[in-house]
Amino acid sequence: MNYTELSEQELIRRQALEEIRKMGIDPYPAALFEVNTSIEEIRKNFSPERNNFQEVRLAGRIMSRRIMGSASFSEIQDATGRIQLYIRREDICPPDNTALYDTLFKKLLDIGDIIGISGFAFITKTGELSIHVKELKLLAKSLRPLPIVKEKDGKVFDAFTDPEQRYRQRYVDLIVNPHVRDVFVRRTRLINSMREFLNRRGYLEVETPILQPLYGGAAARPFKTYHNTLEQTLYLRIANELYLKRLIVGGFDGVYEFSKDFRNEGMDRFHNPEFTQIELYVAYKDYLWMMDLVEEMIEKVAIDLHGTTQVQVGEHLIDFKRPWKRITMYEAIKEKTGIDIGEMDENQLREVTRKLNIETDETMGKGKLIDAIFGELIEPYLIQPTFIMDYPIEMSPLAKKHRSKPGLVERFEAICNGKELCNAFSELNDPIDQRARFEDQLQLGKRGDQEAMVLDEDFLRALEYGMPPTAGLGIGIDRLTMIMTNQPSIQDVLFFPQMRPEKKAVADPVEKYTEAGIPEAWVPVLQKMGFVQVSMLKNLNPNKLHQDLCGYNKKNKLSLPNPKPEEVKEWIGKIK
RNA sequence: CGGUCCGUAGCUCAGCUGGUAGAGCACGUGACUCUUAAUCAUGGGGUCCAGGGUUCGAAUCCCUGCGGACCGACCA
Numbered sequence: 323m324n325y326t327e328l329s330e331q332e333l334i335r336r337q338a339l340e341e342i343r344k345m346g347i348d349p350y351p352a353a354l355f356e357v358n359t360s361i362e363e364i365r366k367n368f369s370p371e372r373n374n375f376q377e378v379r380l381a382g383r384i385m386s387r388r389i390m391g392s393a394s395f396s397e398i399q400d401a402t403g404r405i406q407l408y409i410r411r412e413d414i415c416p417p418d419n420t421a422l423y424d425t426l427f428k429k430l431l432d433i434g435d436i437i438g439i440s441g442f443a444f445i446t447k448t449g450e451l452s453i454h455v456k457e458l459k460l461l462a463k464s465l466r467p468l469p470i471v472k473e474k475d476g477k478v479f480d481a482f483t484d485p486e487q488r489y490r491q492r493y494v495d496l497i498v499n500p501h502v503r504d505v506f507v508r509r510t511r512l513i514n515s516m517r518e519f520l521n522r523r524g525y526l527e528v529e530t531p532i533l534q535p536l537y538g539g540a541a542a543r544p545f546k547t548y549h550n551t552l553e554q555t556l557y558l559r560i561a562n563e564l565y566l567k568r569l570i571v572g573g574f575d576g577v578y579e580f581s582k583d584f585r586n587e588g589m590d591r592f593h594n595p596e597f598t599q600i601e602l603y604v605a606y607k608d609y610l611w612m613m614d615l616v617e618e619m620i621e622k623v624a625i626d627l628h629g630t631t632q633v634q635v636g637e638h639l640i641d642f643k644r645p646w647k648r649i650t651m652y653e654a655i656k657e658k659t660g661i662d663i664g665e666m667d668e669n670q671l672r673e674v675t676r677k678l679n680i681e682t683d684e685t686m687g688k689g690k691l692i693d694a695i696f697g698e699l700i701e702p703y704l705i706q707p708t709f710i711m712d713y714p715i716e717m718s719p720l721a722k723k724h725r726s727k728p729g730l731v732e733r734f735e736a737i738c739n740g741k742e743l744c745n746a747f748s749e750l751n752d753p754i755d756q757r758a759r760f761e762d763q764l765q766l767g768k769r770g771d772q773e774a775m776v777l778d779e780d781f782l783r784a785l786e787y788g789m790p791p792t793a794g795l796g797i798g799i800d801r802l803t804m805i806m807t808n809q810p811s812i813q814d815v816l817f818f819p820q821m822r823p824e825k826k827a828v829a830d831p832v833e834k835y836t837e838a839g840i841p842e843a844w845v846p847v848l849q850k851m852g853f854v855q856v857s858m859l860k861n862l863n864p865n866k867l868h869q870d871l872c873g874y875n876k877k878n879k880l881s882l883p884n885p886k887p888e889e890v891k892e893w894i895g896k897i898k
Numbered sequence: 899c900g901g902u903c904c905g906u907a908g909c910u911c912a913g914c915u916g917g918u919a920g921a922g923c924a925c926g927u928g929a930c931u932c933u934u935a936a937u938c939a940u941g942g943g944g945u946c947c948a949g950g951g952u953u954c955g956a957a958u959c960c961c962u963g964c965g966g967a968c969c970g971a972c973c974a
Contacts, residue, residue, distance in 0.1 A: 330943050331908055331925050386934080393931035410931065433924080447932045467908040470924050472935040479935055480910040480923060486966045487909095498909095542973080587973050588899090681971085697974090735974090742974055773973085798974075822965070 331467045338430040339463050345421065345430075349463040355438035357381050362402030368443045368451060375443035378453060380405070381461060383497065384435050386472075389428055395452070398437065399497070406452040407439060414458050427458065434464030434497075471498045489819050502814075508627055509803045509815055513580060515626040516600060516797075519619050525576030525602065530565035532558060532582065538781065539563030539720070541773040542585040545595075558584035563720065563794065564781045566603045567749060570792050571784045578602040580799065591811040592741065595820050598799040607793035609732045609748040613709055616736055616744055616795065617644040620707070620802075627806050635739050635808050638705050646736065648709040651692070654700050663692065671695075685770040689716025704737040719759040719775055721747035722791075739805055746795040753785035838893050 328336070342349045358379045368375050382400035392411040397404050411423040431437070441455040469482040481499075482488065488495040488502075495502050517527065535554065537544040539561030547556050562581045569577045580600050589595065604612070624631050624642040631643040649657070652664050661674055671691040675682050680698045682691060692714050700710075712724060713733040721731035732748035750756050760777040767774035803815040813819035 329908060329925095334925065388933050388936050389930085390933065390936080391930040393933085395933045395936080397934085406934075408932075412931090446934090448934075450932090450934070452932090467924065469909040470935095471909080472923070474935050477935090482909070484910095484966085486905095489966095540974085585973080588971085590973085591968090593973065693974095745974075801974090 329467075332465060335432060335463070335465045335467075338432070339465065342426065342430050342460065342463065345426065347426065347460060349460055351459075351461065355379075355381055355459060355461055357438070360402040361398075361400050361405045364405065364443055364453075365403060365451065370445055377440070378443060379438065379440045380453065381438040382436065383464075384431060384433055384437060387431075387433065392423070394427070398439070403500075406446070406450055407441075407455050408444075408446065408452045409455045409458065413454070413456055422458070426460070431460065432464060432467070433470070434466070434468045435460065436462040436464070469494065469498050485813070486821075489813055489821055492817055505803075505807045505809060505815060506817060508807050509799075511627060512623055512803055512806055513799065515623045516619060517580075519622055520576075520578050520602065523576065525578050525604065526574055528566070528569060528574075528577045528579050530559075530562045530569075530579060530581070532584075534559050534565075536776055536778050537561075538775055538778050540583075540585075541775060543587055543772055545584045545586045560585050561599070561796070562601055563796070564778055566601055567789060567792065567794070568781065568784045570603050570605050570749075571787055571789045575606070576602070576604040589820060591813070592801065594800065594812050594816055597812070597816075600795075600797050600799060602795045603749065603792050604794075605790040605792050608791065609711075609734055609746055609793055612746045612793040612795050613648065613734060616709075616746065616797075617642075617646055617707075620736075620743070623802070623806065633806060633808070635805050636810065638739060640706060640739060640805070642707055646707045646709055648711060648734075650712040651696060651710050651714075652712070654710055655692075655695060658699050658703075659695075663695070685766075687716050687766055687769075687771075689714045689718070690771075693717050701737055701742070702740040705739055707736055707738040707743065709734050709736055715759075716762070718747065719763050720750055720756075722750045722752075723755070741801060742798070743802060743805070744795060744797040746793065749789070749792040749794045751785060751789040751791060753782055756785055757782055839889075840893050 339349055356379055358377075359375065361380065361382070364375050364378065380398065380400060382398035384396055385399045385404060386397045388395040394409045396407045396409060398407060409423070409427065411420055414427070415422045415424075438459045438461050439453065439455045440457040441453045444452060444454055446452050470480060471482055472479040482495065488499075496506075521527070533547070533549070533556045535556060537557040537560045539559075540563070542560045544557040544560050547558065548554070549556050559581070560583055562579055562583070566577050566579060578600060580598060582596055583599055584596050585593075586595065587593065604615075621631055621642045621644050624633055627633075632639055632641045634640075652662070656662050659678065663671060663674060666674070668688045668691065671688060672682065675691055675694060678695065678699065680694050682694055686694065696710075704710075711734040712727060712730045713721070713735075715721075715723065715729055715731050718731045718733050721733040724730040724732050731750075733746065735745050736743040750759065757777075760775065760782075763775040764777060767776075800812050800815050803809070804812060807815065809815050
């Protein structure tokens, strides 16, 4: 670590660290500090009448300090909340040595440090629940200043809101923005709620490969990787559908998996390259049955998270109470546009998209054209949860043909807040038909559709052994979380959303500078000026650099002997 | 991939039509035994994202790049 890169405040904290060590205090002690309650417990259950919580032990991070001579108030934050501490010199120090208060607490501790305390709960004159501290122990020194967020009467001052910093340094975001923590806690409760629902029905949670020799089960471009020993290209899964169906063939009645899937496509507030889906397959069921399950499960999730079926999402109040509206895709399009596309061929559909001003291209087949109409005119306007049923066969190569409507498949999506919430169908279990559908996809691929599915021979072999009639379901967990926690962006429901890498040059060691003849004394100056690598000096104008160095020397009163212009020129000349 | 906007102290942000870089919080020093955006006094802190150009002079104007946000395109 090069000290010239540190800010003034970071240097002060490092000096404090040394002072603490000199006092004989370990700033990162190994011994366990025993805690016997949490801030939330105290907040919930303290009552002055019962005089409880009189011997509490807490640990947490210092979030504010108000020092008034020999007494101070401070706030600490643990995983459950924040509470005020009341610290007096005479309480934590022996009479003959006040160093613990006057030096350690007042001078050497900072906002961000992690401490353990023991003491008793009480209410201050101004009515604030606090802990009167009897004992204080440093558990970990913090070397970087935190963003300071203050709050009064619910108004937040100097909020830490820069999205880039929040996402890149999520740990800081979580420390200073308590509502962020809450979103992620609810995300986990959402997953637990679904898991509980499915387990209660006796379905088996399973794990299937993430590295797949063929990617299948969805329409998307994959990430590609390579296994050295096998000398084989592998893909990160875009879905796990085909593996879960193999398990249904194998005789499981109901299997599900919360799976991280990977799609090598654009990023925006609804798409992250890696995301989470749950997929569920249940034997001897159909898509109508699955609709009932979806309603019941999502309604339960809403109640588990909010205590009600109604959830505020942006400006909309969304009600997940059963039953949801059910309408076929063609009916929905007809309802909106007055056009019945039921009997149309590809050319007629192309004509309709032209009339409706919907952009298309030549690679789009019948299925994609219908999807374009739906996606443009219907989906964004469906706010309350709605089932859209019976999709064209061309866009659903893994779904079973409709029992009575030719050209359609038994598939539904639930749309909510203008976006797809889930996708489900009666699974295609006719191996001959499945092979034909894959071959149609190959044709689309040849036309230039980069997302067309590839043919999976092993999956077809499994189907040929016989798969029971099966209902399948996929739900995007990130998007469901966005709705259930009222977050506008997928980045707000992922701890570590994908970002471009931070670019920061690693500083060269001093020797690399001295090799070029640069005196050691000037190295920190050059680094402070931004030339953290010797190679950065390469094509510089020597006269300008000379001027800058002398100027820096003077301005900062370093009183270093100024180099001669020729010397500077020589340094630069030596750099390869 | 296209359009719009943004990048100044640890944090939040000012900085006009170019002329010596500002505030609040945070930090240092001092005062203060019930404060709470604590208060009072005082002090320090900046490659103004990077590189180039225009200019006597650039945080400011122009170009390029990097990073980010939003909207669209693509995409479940």
